[in-house]
Amino acid sequence: MSEARYAVGIDLGTTHCVMAAVDLNTSDGDEVVDRIELIPQLTAPGSVEERPVLPSFLYLPHPDELRPEDRALPWGEPQPLVVGELARGMGGRTPIRLAASAKSWLCHPGVDRRAAILPVEAPDEVPRISPLDASIRYLSHLRAAWDHRHPDAPLPEQDVVLTVPASFDPAARELTAEAAAAVGLGHLVLLEEPQAALYHWILAARGEWRKQVRVGDIILVIDLGGGTADFSLIAVTERDGALELVRIAVGDHILLGGDNMDLALAHTVRAKLAESGTRLDPWQVQALTHGCRHAKEILLSDAALDAAPVxxxxxxxxxxxxxxxxxxxxxxxANTLVEGFFPEVAASAHPAGRARAALTKIGLPYAQDPAVTRHLAAFLTRQLGATRDLAGFENRAPDNASFLHPTAVLFNGGVFKAPSLLRRTLNILNSWLATEHAPPARLLEGIDLDLAVALGAAYYGHVRRGRGVRIRGGTAKAYYVGVESAMPAVPGMEPPIEALCIAPFGMEEGTQAELPPQEVGLVVGEPVRFRFFSSSVRRHDQVGAVLEQWQPDELEELEEIAAILPAEDRQPGEVVPVRLHAAVTEVGTLRLEAVPRVGAESWKIEFDVRGEG
Amino acid sequence: MYDSQPDFFTRLTLALRAFGRILTQSDFASDVLRLDRGESRPPVVEEPPKPPLRETSPDSALQLLALLQQEGRFVDFLEENVAAYSDAEIGGAARVVHEGCRKVIHDYLHLEPVRTEVEGAQLTLPAGFDAAAVRLTGNVVGQPPFTGTLMHRGWRATGITLPKIAESHDVRVLAPAEVEL
Incomplete structure (x- = not known):
């Protein structure tokens, strides 16, 4: 891919997509020529506009609803499905035909992500679409928009960087890469969104960033988008006299974002209207949500106002x-938004409940506790030991610290366009630090809260060519499979499970783990399932390590994985001993293979197996 | 027109035809009379050139109106009988109109004042000022430079980007009727 003219960053967001490009021919070092790519899209029937963002909404119109000519895009045939602004608009009036939040479904282990399940509430006659297909449609639209504008430099020939939440599990990352491959972008690279935001901050500082951070800094990135909250910790270290960045930890997947906040405000106002006897239909509720968002922005930007009209x-x-x-x-x-989502809590706070029950919608596992600050406290507490082995950080944290002490914070995401929410979050963090006599964290400023991820991703495409500082770190988790322990079976009790480490913490892209010494048996011709676990805190487990027990928050159980051994020249039912081999691909996805004791072949182990067998 | 002298036969048929027309057409008769007296034909009065007026395409006007209706309910507002409502009720609706129409103006047009001075300020217009962009009022006498008071800053659209529309799209539908099933 050496002839690539552009590095292209794609932010495939829960609520909107953004595409940015860096011109590789005219960029050099810190002098980078970048821009946001405008995305033509339908904004009304028969009306096409170029917008910097493509709302991540897909509308499945009734055959009589839209004339084909009113679905025409600047390129090619009218698509049967509507993507973008018009999809969002039509979906507001006809929610049963709107597929939204496909990205959250992509990381939802409770469903088959290749099955046509969206829109969830659609009646039977509406043809549904799978979360994977929805992602493919967005990427396909972005590719068509790019190719239309750059006929000489088609997207598959560029260096494409696609961002994913840092908290995406291996299955969701692989599905994202698969969606990209389906539109011809097989060579892209995945980048975690908080890292992309930090890359954009580095770029926006134009070389000054080296003066704003120093060795020993721990940068906390808080990325609060429309649908997800994503935390990452990035340490500033030194190698051969130059500053280096190492991503040391990422948070859990939390479905909590700006949309939840606007919805919560709308519910408050709706309840107020209901008290006075006014009932709203769904169309009015949508208009009310829109009005509340507007009023909220007015109130949060002008402290002198006591109320804003809706x-x-x-x-x-x-x-x-x-x-x-x-x-x-x-x-x-103050009550709904500030106290509800950003309450002043202690650093020892923990979010209530596991993220399993629905907050606003049936189906998606929205965060049960809406308090961003409690999720943040729990993250920092869990990651207390994140810098323990990092060169230069060994004695940094005081012995009595109860949580990891960040020294700088970078905020990203549309929620923080309200300076008061940004300030409040920072103040709460600094109050925790003050309790433990640590200096307050500095605010890193200067990024575009909506566009930073795409711009940072495009810049990363440039940096990957050796033209700037890179964030190292590798995988932010260690991975384990569950194996039944050799203990004698006790009637009425499940045999206890032990966790066998197959991929250690911090695997870099394009590297392979060692083969574990342990073998497991695969049955020829049948899918064999394994329980699958990850840990964001066990940094020392090497391949082959076996855990007999662990703390509840040390290991998180993921969706089962499965291996299928084709029957080819073996007897069906035969048990073949294999070892499980992990690698991180150049794209940035985890790849697991079953390697038999003899022979050169190996079989891929699938993450997303719900639809099979 | 004949370049050479007409021959006898041509002259005979011309005389007969002229005889008939002199009897029946008074305009023709007066022209022949003038020829007979040796007067020259009065010069044809040239019609003054028409000022270059052009028809503008209604498409973009309708498109803008549709956007104002879609975002700011502009047509609904103008077509409603405001006499029946109190100022408070009108004010509530005006917020919808203001917010939406303002968004349209900001999203699709780039506007700037013609004059950057504060309204009420004294300013001087040099000779050759753009009369299309600055309108003189009041005691308009004498020669430029003119000195006067800025009453209105004026507005100028420095850019307009309307959505592209499909070839067969009917721009006359400003807002489709909505039927909920």
Whole structure:
């Protein structure tokens, strides 16, 4: 791929997609020529506009709903499905035909992500689409938009970097890479979103970044997008006299974002209207959510105001007669948004409940506890030991520290466009630090909260060519398979499970783990399932390590993985001893293989097996 | 027109045809009379050149109106009888119109004031100022430079980007009727 003209960064977000490019021919070192690619999309039937963001919404129109010519895009045939702004608009009126949050479904181990399940609430006659297919549609639209604008430099020939949440599990990463391969982007590289945001900060500082951080700094990246909260810790170290960045920890997958906040405010106002006897239909609720978002922005940007008006326009053509007028008060914003999502809690706080029950919608495992600050406290507490083995950091943390002490914070995501929420989060973090006599964390500024991830990803494509500082770190988790222990079986009790480490913490892209000494038996011709675990805190386990017991928050159980040995020249039912071999591909996905004792062949182990067998 | 002298036969048929037309057409008769007296034909009065007026395409006007309706309910607002409502009710609806229409103006047009001075300020217009961009009012006498007070800053659209529309799209539908099933 040496002829690539551009490095292209794609932020495939839960609520919107952004595409940015760095011109490799004219960029050199810190002098980078980058831009956001405008994405043509339908904004109304028959009307196409170029916008910097493509809303991640897919609308499945009824055959009589939209004329084919009103679905025409600047390129090629009218698509049967609508993507982007028009999809979002039509979906507001007809939610049963709207597929949204496909990215969250992609990381939902409870469903078959290749099965046509979206929209969840669609009646039977609506043809559904799988979360994987939805991702393919967004990428396909982005590719078509790029190729239309750059006919001489088609996207598959460029250096493409696609971002994923740092908390994405191996299955979700592989599905994302698979979606990209389906539109011809097989050679891309995955990058974690908080890292992309930090890359953008480095780029935006134009070389000054080396003066703003120093060796020993621990940068906390808080990325609060429309649908997910994503935390990462990145340490500043030194190698051969130059600053180096090492990503040392990532947080859990938390489905909690700006959309939840706007919805919560709308519910507050709706309850207020209901008290006065006004009931709203779904169309009005959507308009109310829109109005509340607007009012919230006004209140959060002007501390002198006590209330901001919220207007729900009538649906009919009688605008004045049918319009509802209410207001959002500062107290409501403070109670619902600030106290609800950013409460002042102690550093020892833990989110209530595991992320399993639905907060707003059936199906997706939304975070049960909406408090971002509690999730953050739990993350920093769990990662207390993250720097223990890092050269230069050994004696950095005081012995009595109860959580990892960040020294700098980078905020990303549309939520923090409200300076008061950013300031509050920083103040709460600094109050925790003050309790343990640590200096306050510095605020790293200067990034575009909506576009940083795509711009940072494009810049990373440039950096990968050896033209700037890279964030190292490898995989942020160690991986284990469950093996039944050799203990004698006790009637009525499941045989205890031991966890066998097959991939250690910190595997870099393009590297392979050693083969574990232990063998497991695969049955020829049948899928054999393994329980699969990850740990974001066990940094020392090497391949072959066997855990007989562990703390509940040390290991997280992922979806089962399965190996299928083709029957070819073996007897079906025969048991073949194999060893499980892990590698991290150049793309950045984890690859597991079953390697038999003899012979050169090996079989791929699948992550996403729900739909099979 | 004949370049050479007409021959006898041509002259005979011409005389007969002229005889008939002199009797029946008074315009023709007066032209022949003038020829007979040796007067020259009065010069044809040249029509003054038409000022170059052009028809503008209604498409983009309708498109902008549709956007104003879609985002700001502009047509609904103008078509409603405001006399029946109190100022507070109108004010509530006006917020919808203001927010939405303002978004359209900002998203699709780039506007800037024609004059950057503060309204009420004294300013001087040199000779050759752009009369299309600055309108003189009041005591308009004498020669430039003119000195006066800026009453309105004016607006100028420095850019407009309307959405591209499909070839067969009917721009006359400003807002489709909505039927909920």
């Amino acid at each position: 207007v729900v326009p009538s649906r009919g053509s009688k605008l004045i007669g049918g319009t509802l007028r209410t207001e959002l008060t500062r107290a409501e914003v």
